[in-house]
Amino acid sequence: MWTVPTLFGVTLMVFSMVHLSPGDPAVAILGDKANAQSVKELRAQMGLDKPLYTQYFIYMSNISKGDFGKSATSYEPVLDEFLDRFPATIELASLAMIIATILGVTAGIISAIKRYSIFDYTSMFAALAGVSMPVFWLGLILIYFFSVKLGVLPVSGRLGYEFDIEHITGLYLVDSLLVKDYEAFWDALKHLILPAVALGTIPMAIIARMTRSSMIEVMKEEYIKTARAKGCSRFQVVAIHALRNALMPVVTIIGLMFGSLFAGSILTETTFSWPGIGKWLVNAVYQRDFPVIQSATLIIATVFIAINLIVDLLYAVINPKIRLS
Amino acid sequence: MREFIRQYKKNKSAVVGFFIVLILLTMAIFAPFIASHLPADQNLADRLIPPMWEEGGVVSHFLGTDDFGRDLFSRIIYGARISLMVGAVSVGMSLSFGLVMGLVAAFYGGKVDLFIMRIVDIMLAIPAILLAIVIVSILGPSLINAMIAIGIVGIPTYARVVRASVLAEREKEYVIASRINGSSNLRLMFKVILPNAASPIIVQSTMGFASAVLESAGLSFLGLGAQPPTPEWGAMLSDSLQFIMTAPWMIFYPGLAIFFTVLGFNLMGDGLMDVLDPKLKDK
Numbered sequence: 066m067w068t069v070p071t072l073f074g075v076t077l078m079v080f081s082m083v084h085l086s087p088g089d090p091a092v093a094i095l096g097d098k099a100n101a102q103s104v105k106e107l108r109a110q111m112g113l114d115k116p117l118y119t120q121y122f123i124y125m126s127n128i129s130k131g132d133f134g135k136s137a138t139s140y141e142p143v144l145d146e147f148l149d150r151f152p153a154t155i156e157l158a159s160l161a162m163i164i165a166t167i168l169g170v171t172a173g174i175i176s177a178i179k180r181y182s183i184f185d186y187t188s189m190f191a192a193l194a195g196v197s198m199p200v201f202w203l204g205l206i207l208i209y210f211f212s213v214k215l216g217v218l219p220v221s222g223r224l225g226y227e228f229d230i231e232h233i234t235g236l237y238l239v240d241s242l243l244v245k246d247y248e249a250f251w252d253a254l255k256h257l258i259l260p261a262v263a264l265g266t267i268p269m270a271i272i273a274r275m276t277r278s279s280m281i282e283v284m285k286e287e288y289i290k291t292a293r294a295k296g297c298s299r300f301q302v303v304a305i306h307a308l309r310n311a312l313m314p315v316v317t318i319i320g321l322m323f324g325s326l327f328a329g330s331i332l333t334e335t336t337f338s339w340p341g342i343g344k345w346l347v348n349a350v351y352q353r354d355f356p357v358i359q360s361a362t363l364i365i366a367t368v369f370i371a372i373n374l375i376v377d378l379l380y381a382v383i384n385p386k387i388r389l390s
Numbered sequence: 391m392r393e394f395i396r397q398y399k400k401n402k403s404a405v406v407g408f409f410i411v412l413i414l415l416t417m418a419i420f421a422p423f424i425a426s427h428l429p430a431d432q433n434l435a436d437r438l439i440p441p442m443w444e445e446g447g448v449v450s451h452f453l454g455t456d457d458f459g460r461d462l463f464s465r466i467i468y469g470a471r472i473s474l475m476v477g478a479v480s481v482g483m484s485l486s487f488g489l490v491m492g493l494v495a496a497f498y499g500g501k502v503d504l505f506i507m508r509i510v511d512i513m514l515a516i517p518a519i520l521l522a523i524v525i526v527s528i529l530g531p532s533l534i535n536a537m538i539a540i541g542i543v544g545i546p547t548y549a550r551v552v553r554a555s556v557l558a559e560r561e562k563e564y565v566i567a568s569r570i571n572g573s574s575n576l577r578l579m580f581k582v583i584l585p586n587a588a589s590p591i592i593v594q595s596t597m598g599f600a601s602a603v604l605e606s607a608g609l610s611f612l613g614l615g616a617q618p619p620t621p622e623w624g625a626m627l628s629d630s631l632q633f634i635m636t637a638p639w640m641i642f643y644p645g646l647a648i649f650f651t652v653l654g655f656n657l658m659g660d661g662l663m664d665v666l667d668p669k670l671k672d673k
Contacts, residue, residue, distance in 0.1 A: 067511060074512035079524065086528035190403070193660070197652035199604055201611050202627060202645030209638050328517030332608050346520075347612055350527040362524050366516045 068374050075366045076128070080121050083359045089113075093353050094137050133360035138352050143360040147342060152235025153223060154341030157333070158326040160257055161265035166319055169269040170312070173276025177311075178303060180281065188273060195270030200329070204263040204336035211259060218255050221338035225252045260337040264330055268322045276315050283311040313380075320376030324369040397665040404661020410654025417470040425464035426450065429621040433459035438637045454639045456629065458619075462640065465621035466647050472622045473603050473651055476537050480602040481595050483541030488548025489584075489591070495549065496556035497579050507553070510546040518543045522605055526614045533606075533622065536615035540605045544598055551594045555587035562586075589666035593659055600655035607648045623648045 091107040092099065108114050112123055127134065133143040172192070176185040211218040219225070224237055228249040233240045238257070241250035283289065284307055292306045331343035338344065342361065349357035398404055417424060436459040440447045447454065453463040495506040513521070525539035559565060560583065568582045607624030609615035616622030618629065623644040630640035 067508070070508070071511050071515050074508065075515050078512055079516075082524060082528055193403070193656060194649075194653060197600065197604075197649055197656050199607055199611075199624075199627075199645060199648045199652070201608060201624075202641070202648060205627065205631070205634065205641050205645065209634055209641065213635050213638075325517050328520040331519055331523065332611065335612060346523065350523060350612075350614065353527070358524060358527055362516060362520060365520055369517055370515050 068370055072367060072370055075370075076125065076363060077121070079359055079362050079366075080124060081117075083355050084117060084120065088353075090137070090355050093355070128363075133364070134356040136349070136357050137354045138349075138357075143357055144364075146345065146357070147361065147364055149235075150340060150342045150345050153339060154327060154330050154334070154343065156236045156238060157257065157260055157264060157330055157339060157341060158323065160261035161326060161330075162268060162319065162323050164261055165265035165269035165272055165322075169272030170276050170315065172269075172273040173315075174280055174303070174308070176273070176277040177280030177284065185277075189277065192270040192273045195266045195273075198266050198270075200263050200266060201332045201336045203266055204260065204333055207259045207263055208337070218259055223253065223256050223340060224249065225256075228252055260333050260339050263336070264326060264333040267329070268319075268326065271322065272315060272319060275318050276311065279311040279314050280307060283307045286310075317376055317380050320379065321373060324372035324376075327365055327368055394665060398661055401661040401664050403657045404664065407654045407657025407659075407661060410650055411658055414470050414474065414651055414654060417467050418474045421468050421471055425461070425467040426452070427461035427464040429460065429465045429468040430619045431460060431464075435459065438633070440637070441639050444639075453643050454637070456626075456640050457633060457637070460619075462643055465626060466623070466643055468621045469623045469626070469644070469647060470651075472533070472616065472620065473606070473648075476533070476540070476606040477599040477602045477655075479537045480540040480544060480606070481598045483538070484544030484548050484598060484602075485591070485595055487541075487545045489552050491545065491549040492552025492554075493556055493579050493584065496553040496560060497575070497583070503553075506549065510549050513543075513546040518601075519605060519608060522609060523612070523614060526609060531614040531617065533610075533616040533620060536606050536609045539609070540602050543605070544602065547598070548591070548594060551590050552587070555590045556583055559583045559587045593663045593666060596655055596659035596662055600652045600659065603648065603655070604652050 089104070089108070091104050091111060091113060095103060095107060105114075112120055115123070124134075131144060133147075135142055136146060139146065172188040176188050179185055208220055212220040224230070228246070230237060230240050230246055230249050231244055233243055237253035238250060241247070241253055289302060289306055292302050297306070327342070330339075330341060331347060333339065334341045334343035335347050342365065346358065346361045346365075348354075349361065398408075433455075436451065436455050437457055439451050439455040439459075441454040441462075442449055442452050444454075451461050451463070453461075453466065455461055456465070491506050491510070495503040516524075522536070522539040522543045525542060526535050529535040529538065556579075564586075565578065565582055568578060573582060606615055607622070607627070610622045610624030611628045613625075613628060616625045618625065626644040627641060627648075630637070630644070633640050
């Protein structure tokens with residue numbers, strides 16, 4: 066219910082932050098040595114001479130038409146630049162999340178079943194270490210070991226220069242499979258693996274902790290005792306009776322983290338020179354390209370809010386208790 | 391207090407966390423006595439010396455030197471001061487604003503609550519690191535601006551924690567008794583309710599310290615926080631990128647320092663949660 070007003074609030078906040086900040090965007094584009102006349106002309110052209118509320122109104126009406134403005138450095142439409150880079154980030158975030166979910170859920174389940182065992186202590190300490198890990202540092206360590214020392218995985222980029230695959234979806238793994246170029250697929254996967262592991266570390270740690278505590282809670286329930294009393298095997302109890310209920314909160318957290326991975330990828334993409342939206346945004350910050358910063362923030366926040374909303378709705382679908390209330 | 395210490399000591403990882411933080415504090419306070427060199431002292435004749443135990447290493451540069459011949463160990467020791475300062479300033483800022491917002495929202499309820507919590511929702515709608523980057527890009531890259539950005543980004547989380555904690559206390563009998571006794575709203579909020587709602591806030595502040603250190607290192611790594619030659623760990627990592635093949639020690643040790651600092655505060659926060667607010671555990 067609050068999605069639209071929240072989104073509206075985000076536009077207002079980002080717009081005011083960018084426009085009330087010190088410094089003149091026209092001077093930033095033209096440089097300090099530009100004469101007053103050309104600055105004035107550019108200000109008029111950019112609409113900066115109008116009152117702030119009028120500028121906001123124009124900005125909003127442009128956004129509603131899908132016009133997010135043009136980059137101050139490349140003069141390309143911001144939306145086009147975003148769409149060019151978005152698949153790279155989606156590909157990275159998705160693989161990171163897949164790795165995090167598989168390993169995190171498995172470790173969490175085993176920890177819960179074998180509570181207070183060596184495995185439990187080790188994996189939970191590893192999970193806490195994972196939450197405390199600076200991803201950019203982990204990325205550098207992975208590059209050092211796997212790329213510099215062992216030379217088995219590439220240092221940066223999305224695909225080797227020798228490959229040229231047709232852009233169908235923009236997701237190189239999918240595109241290479243679609244055109245049946247398996248060597249390119251293997252190369253794309255090799256490029257993807259280190260950044261995905263680095264990006265997936267924190268979600269993996271959170272998922273493992275969440276799965277463990279959720280499983281422990283569920284295993285205490287009466288219906289688990291009933292299942293055991295009926296003579297179900299340990300595997301049946303865990304896999305059929307406990308897991309389904311224990312994974313409810315885990316599914317929510319996975320969804321929510323997927324949204325935040327888009328923002329979290331900023332550091333990972335910079336470390337691995339991954340050409341996604343994170344790196345694009347950081348470059349825009351270096352170049353003080355405010356139209357890109359403003360719109361990129363808004364688009365990422367929209368994606369983030371949309372994912373959260375979808376998670377909420379999905380949760381209601383899979384959890385009858387919520388649906389009924 | 392004795393009971394608190396006894397309970398805290400039971401949690402081994404919390405004790406480890408406490409000692410990590412203690413070491414960090416010692417490093418920060420006694421940096422001039424522990425460090426063998428000044429953090430900005432350059433000596434180009436000594437550039438890129440490896441750690442003592444590697445071939446070519448020297449005892450006077452225990453962890454080696456960087457590309458300007460600065461002693462890495464000394465820079466890491468002095469870096470503890472910066473990290474602790476960033477944590478303290480950012481958490482202080484988030485906490486003071488978040489505390490007032492959460493307290494007022496929960497105490498007055500109704501439209502005031504709705505208004506404040508909508509602002510909180512809007513701030514939370516933008517992922518933390520992204521919002522921090524936007525704020526720094528507007529204010530300009532510097533350590534102070536990074537601290538301000540991290541401080542602002544943390545406000546909504548604290549506001550939520552304080553609000554939830556105060557809501558749980560607001561209708562309790564001792565509050566009603568104090569109200570009947572004629573306590574003013576200010577007294578009710580800060581003297582009566584707040585001390586009883588403090589546990590989750592203390593836990594959040596400890597954990598918040600960890601994320602502030604991590605975020606500040608991240609911003610500095612991107613070149614948006616501390617600027618050279620400040621011995622900030624994230625900035626040191628950023629400087630070392632081009633030396634990953636020739637001088638990997640420049641990458642290992644500053645990163646380890648960040649990792650242990652964040653881990654220390656997280657472990658401590660976990661331990662405090664166990665003792666102060668067991669209900670929150672595992673949530």
